[in-house]
Amino acid sequence: MAVVKDETMSIRSSEDVVRVRQVARELAVSQGLGLVDQTKIVTAASELARNTLDHGGGGTVRLEAINSEMRRGLRLTFEDQGPGIPDIELALKDGYTTGGGLGLGLSGARRLSNEFEIFSRVGEGTRVTITRWK
Amino acid sequence: MERIPILKMGDYLLVTIQVDMHDRLAMTLQDDLTDRIATTRARGVLIDISSLEIVDSFIGRMLGNIAAMSRVLDAETVVVGMRPAVAITLVELGLSLPGVRTALNVEKGMSLLQGVGAEQENLNGRGER
Numbered sequence: 320m321a322v323v324k325d326e327t328m329s330i331r332s333s334e335d336v337v338r339v340r341q342v343a344r345e346l347a348v349s350q351g352l353g354l355v356d357q358t359k360i361v362t363a364a365s366e367l368a369r370n371t372l373d374h375g376g377g378g379t380v381r382l383e384a385i386n387s388e389m390r391r392g393l394r395l396t397f398e399d400q401g402p403g404i405p406d407i408e409l410a411l412k413d414g415y416t417t418g419g420g421l422g423l424g425l426s427g428a429r430r431l432s433n434e435f436e437i438f439s440r441v442g443e444g445t446r447v448t449i450t451r452w453k
Numbered sequence: 454m455e456r457i458p459i460l461k462m463g464d465y466l467l468v469t470i471q472v473d474m475h476d477r478l479a480m481t482l483q484d485d486l487t488d489r490i491a492t493t494r495a496r497g498v499l500i501d502i503s504s505l506e507i508v509d510s511f512i513g514r515m516l517g518n519i520a521a522m523s524r525v526l527d528a529e530t531v532v533v534g535m536r537p538a539v540a541i542t543l544v545e546l547g548l549s550l551p552g553v554r555t556a557l558n559v560e561k562g563m564s565l566l567q568g569v570g571a572e573q574e575n576l577n578g579r580g581e582r
Contacts, residue, residue: 333475340473340507358507358538362546365509369476413547423510427546 324349324384330368330397331377339368339380343395346384350391352453360393360451363428367397367447370424374417375399375445385450392433392452403441411437457482459489464496465566466528471504479515486519490526497566498523501559503534513548520553529569530554533562 324346328339343364347357364380371378378399385394404410411429416422425447429435432449439445455478460467466489468482486498498519502508508516520530531554535543543550556562 333477337473337475344506355538355541358536358542359545362507362509362542365507365511366546369509369511421510421514421548423547427510427548430545430547431542 321386322383323386325381326383327379327381329377329379330371333369333372336365336368336372339382340365342382343393346382346393347451350384350393350453352393352451356451356453359431360395360449363431363449363451364395366424366428367395367449370447371397371399371401371445373420375401378444390452392450394448394450396446396448398444398446400444403443403445404437404439405441407437407439454481456485459485461489461493461495464494465563466490466493466495466498467501468498469501469504473506474512476511479512483515483519483522487522487526490523490528495528497528497569498530499559499562499566500530500532501534501562502532502539503536503558505536505539508535508539508543508548510546510548513543513546513550516550516553524552529566531556531562531565533557533559 326342328342330339340361343361344357347360368380376399378397381396383394385392409415411426413426414422428449433452434450436448457468457470516532523530533556535555554565556565
């Protein structure tokens with residue numbers, strides 16, 4: 320697997336969430352994703368960036384354009400040093416929220432991605448990785 | 454402070470969202486719109502989202518809130534111009550915008566609002582407001 324582009328951005332404000340959407344869109348376009356796939360990964364990025372900001376107290380996202388032998392894609396890794404998620408299964412349920420939102424961020428982002436990985440430790444932080452292939 | 458303009462046209466308020474909204478801007482729009490509905494006694498609100506490249510759960514919630522608040526203030530809300538890719542994504546995200554009326558474009562949205570207004574008038578038998 321080859322990483323053709325690699326960029327890390329910090330997420331500290333709601334303006335940063337907008338910038339993450341824009342960079343994710345540019346990468347998705349450069350990787351040749353169709354309009355619907357672009358929209359899905361950018362929407363997922365928006366949800367996860369907001370989670371990083373609101374629940375993780377801010378953090379970073381690493382955006383990678385990746386090429387395997389067979390296909391091209393986009394991998395986004397959101398990381399924070401926030402309180403962590405005690406019950407990941409519960410957090411992945413539709414409608415479960417601690418933040419007063421709709422509780423669709425994490426579960427929705429998973430549905431909008433081809434691959435989804437979450438790692439969280441209470442008191443240490445959370446890392447979510449999503450991939451969308453062309 | 455950055456704001457999204459709200460235009461008044463007769464009994465209706467028109468909003469065209471042309472920027473990639475950050476969350477505070479979305480909240481400001483929600484507050485501004487409810488204020489304007491109350492002060493102008495608007496019968497309807499038309500929100501054009503044809504420029505929006507994504508609608509995530511935050512913006513979806515804002516649209517739902519605006520529809521609910523305007524209904525309480527006796528005005529109908531119609532959201533128009535959603536892009537097909539946005540609609541597909543929104544449903545997969547798990548959001549179907551319950552309680553939000555939608556129309557394909559501004560023209561259809563406007564006639565929907567006018568139709569609703571006329572219907573209510575017949576029901577209530579009310580004249581001017």
